[in-house]
Amino acid sequence: MSLGHSIRHGAKWVFIGNTGSQVVNFALGLILARLLVPAEFGMVATIQIFTSLAGFVAGGGMGQAIVRAKEASKRDYDLLFTLQFLIGLAIVSFFFVIAPWFGRWYANPLYADLLRVAALSFLVRPFFNVPSNMLHREMRFKAKTAVQLANLAVYNSIALSLAYLGHGPWSLILAGLFSSMAGAFQFAWYARWRPGICFDFARAGELMRYGLLASTNNIVCYIRAQLPTFILSRSLGPASVGLYNKAESLAARPHGFITGSVYEVLFRALAKEQDNLDTSRYLFFRSLTLVAVYALPFYIGFLWLAKPLVVTLFGHHWADSAGPLMILSLAAPLMMIENLSGAVLAARSWLGKELVAQVVMIGVAAAAILVGLPYGLTGVATGMVFALFYLTLHMFWLAKQSLDARWIDLARSFMPAMLLNAILIGTLWLANHAIPPSIQSVDALYVLFMTAAGGLVYAICFLYLPISALASETARWKIRLKLAKAPA
Numbered sequence: 001m002s003l004g005h006s007i008r009h010g011a012k013w014v015f016i017g018n019t020g021s022q023v024v025n026f027a028l029g030l031i032l033a034r035l036l037v038p039a040e041f042g043m044v045a046t047i048q049i050f051t052s053l054a055g056f057v058a059g060g061g062m063g064q065a066i067v068r069a070k071e072a073s074k075r076d077y078d079l080l081f082t083l084q085f086l087i088g089l090a091i092v093s094f095f096f097v098i099a100p101w102f103g104r105w106y107a108n109p110l111y112a113d114l115l116r117v118a119a120l121s122f123l124v125r126p127f128f129n130v131p132s133n134m135l136h137r138e139m140r141f142k143a144k145t146a147v148q149l150a151n152l153a154v155y156n157s158i159a160l161s162l163a164y165l166g167h168g169p170w171s172l173i174l175a176g177l178f179s180s181m182a183g184a185f186q187f188a189w190y191a192r193w194r195p196g197i198c199f200d201f202a203r204a205g206e207l208m209r210y211g212l213l214a215s216t217n218n219i220v221c222y223i224r225a226q227l228p229t230f231i232l233s234r235s236l237g238p239a240s241v242g243l244y245n246k247a248e249s250l251a252a253r254p255h256g257f258i259t260g261s262v263y264e265v266l267f268r269a270l271a272k273e274q275d276n277l278d279t280s281r282y283l284f285f286r287s288l289t290l291v292a293v294y295a296l297p298f299y300i301g302f303l304w305l306a307k308p309l310v311v312t313l314f315g316h317h318w319a320d321s322a323g324p325l326m327i328l329s330l331a332a333p334l335m336m337i338e339n340l341s342g343a344v345l346a347a348r349s350w351l352g353k354e355l356v357a358q359v360v361m362i363g364v365a366a367a368a369i370l371v372g373l374p375y376g377l378t379g380v381a382t383g384m385v386f387a388l389f390y391l392t393l394h395m396f397w398l399a400k401q402s403l404d405a406r407w408i409d410l411a412r413s414f415m416p417a418m419l420l421n422a423i424l425i426g427t428l429w430l431a432n433h434a435i436p437p438s439i440q441s442v443d444a445l446y447v448l449f450m451t452a453a454g455g456l457v458y459a460i461c462f463l464y465l466p467i468s469a470l471a472s473e474t475a476r477w478k479i480r481l482k483l484a485k486a487p488a
Contacts (some may be wrong), residue, residue, distance in 0.1 A: 035163040037440035042174045043111065054091050056218045058084065058122050062211035063133040067313045068271035068347055072137060079203055081130045088122035095119035110169075117174050127184035131191035132163035139268055143190040147183055155179035213351035220358040226363060228380055231369050236376070239450075244377050246314065247324035254298035255335045259291050263343050270347035281403045285413040286345055289469055291336050292417035297458050299332035300421050304428050305450055308443035324381035331385045333414065334392040341392075348402045355453050357394040364390050420461055427457040 062080055066072050096116055103112030103328040122176070135144050155175045162171030186196070228248070232241045266287050273279045302309070306329075307322035345354040365387035372379030396410060439445045463474050 004270050035160070043114065043169045046106070047111070047115055047173075050095075050115070051118050051121075053219070053222070054095075054122070055125075056089055056215045056222070058091055058125055060086050062207045063129050063136075064214045064346065065207045065210035066133050067137045067268055068210075068274075068349070070274075074196070075198055075200065076203065076207075077130055077134065077193065078198035079200050079401070080133070080207065081195050082197050082199065083121070083204060083207070084126035084129060087127055091122045092119045114169060114173055117170075117177065121177050121180050124180045124184055127195065128180055128187060130195070131184075131193040132249050134191040134193055136264065136268060139265065140190070141265065147186040147190065150186060151179050151183040152184045153440065167324070168380035186359075210349065210351070213355060214346065216353055217355050217358055220355065220362065224358065224362050227362065227365050228369060228384060231366070231373070232380065235373060240377060242322055243321045244380060246310075246318055247328060247377070248320040249327035250310075250313075250321070251299075251302065251331075253326055254295045254333075255332065255339070255390060258295040259336050259339045262287050262291055263339055266335070266340060267343040267347050270344060274348055277404055280344070280348075281405050281409070284300050284399065284403060285405070285409050288336060288410070288413040289416055290473065291340065292333065293415050293420060293470065293473075295336065296332060296417045296421050297424055297454070299329040300424050301451065301454065302326065302329040302430070304425075304432075308383065308447050312444045312447050320377065323378040327378055327381035327385060329455050331388050334385070334388045337410070338388065338392040338395045341395035344399040344402055345395070350398060350402050354395065357391060357398065360394070361387060362392045412469075419467065420458060420465070423461050424454050425459050428454050 034211070062083060066076060066080055069076070096119065099112040099115045102115050103109040103113075122140075132144065132147075135141075158178055159171050159175035163175060167174075209261060229241055230243055232244055266283060269283055270280050273283065303326055306326045306383070307319060308320045310318050310325065342354060345351060365384060368383030368387040369380050370383075372383030400406070400410075431450055434448055435446065439449055462470070463477060467474075
């Protein structure tokens with residue numbers, strides 16, 4: 001299997017896993033909302049703030065170091081398991097010690113018990129993470145997706161059963177713990193892995209140096225992502241936080257599904273080809289081209305249909321999310337470039353330079369949000385777009401240096417998407433003028449009509465316009481569609 005086919009095949013399975021998880025989790029949330037009261041959700045969410053931060057430390061970025069390494073032996077995996085288990089043991093001990101204080105702080109002793117049980121997952125994570133890293137390194141994303149979806153079924157079954165039986169927040173905590181154990185067994189079976197102990201401290205130092213940079217980057221990114229919520233909660237209140245988060249979440253969906261799926265596969269492919277600049281440049285810019293072609297039409301749709309789409313999906317009381325959604329959608333190309341540039345820097349061990357960009361981004365984003373705050377949610381969203389513009393320029397500049405690439409390469413990578421989406425905008429403009437007033441007045445019908453018209457024209461142009469950069473991609477789709485129509 002060629003490297004290009006491996007990337008395409010892997011990205012497909014990562015996308016299936018991410019999409020399936022999002023859909024199932026959304027449906028699960030609707031059901032659990034009827035079985036659990038908001039306070040029970042809030043207790044679990046509060047605990048997850050602390051366990052999520054600890055999770056960055058538990059992994060230590062060392063799994064990512066193994067994935068990008070030129071060579072990885074059984075001894076390396078044993079060392080990774082040993083280090084992660086020892087770190088996990090330290091985290092569990094820490095949470096067990098502070099649990100009583102945690103319960104007193106929130107004036108509810110149940111918090112202490114929930115935190116202690118939730119912390120036990122850090123003893124399971126090494127059994128889960130190490131074989132998962134093995135599959136990632138081998139680019140066996142179909143197996144990873146199979147475990148992800150099976151694990152989702154285990155989690156949902158336990159959570160729903162316990163919630164139905166009246167176990168409140170324990171239903172979510174225990175579901176997370178037992179699904180992690182089930183996932184560990186499945187990953188070990190697929191990877192044919194058995195845990196081992198290794199204390200090679202020289203090799204441990206190499207893994208931890210890279211891992212420290214990777215985990216620090218993750219923590220900084222986490223803090224950066226929480227900035228709008230923190231500032232809005234202290235200024236405009238919880239209603240504004242909810243409206244902004246709904247817009248931000250919707251704007252992140254296509255990017256997360258498509259660019260996020262490509263990131264995992266691209267990172268491993270670039271690490272594998274890190275000594276071959278020509279191949280690495282091709283993989284990076286080719287990935288940008290395809291991500292832009294597949295993701296940008298969603299953002300054109302958000303720009304055109306923001307308010308009726310938000311009202312249709314969430315109801316009229318969420319209509320004020322439409323303004324920030326439109327502004328955040330303008331940043332779609334920036335999100336793609338910044339994300340995949342990060343894959344380049346991680347694969348080529350430039351994480352130290354990326355960390356500088358991410359730390360500066362926190363200050364830039366905080367300043368931009370505060371400047372935009374007097375103008376409400378749209379001002380905050382505009383501030384975030386300006387901050388992301390800075391980060392994207394910085395990240396691509398680093399990736400360009402690493403790959404010895406040019407700015408013109410970036411422009412060329414977006415040309416096919418720009419052409420197709422210019423046609424899409426023209427189509428939406430014509431459809432908007434042709435649509436009967438009776439349909440325009442009903443938000444759901446208007447969204448459905450415009451989506452169908454735009455989607456049909458975009459698909460036809462994608463398949464049949466003679467765009468040389470997309471020739472191989474469209475050929476694969478034509479073959480696949482013909483096979484779909486063939487009789488069984």
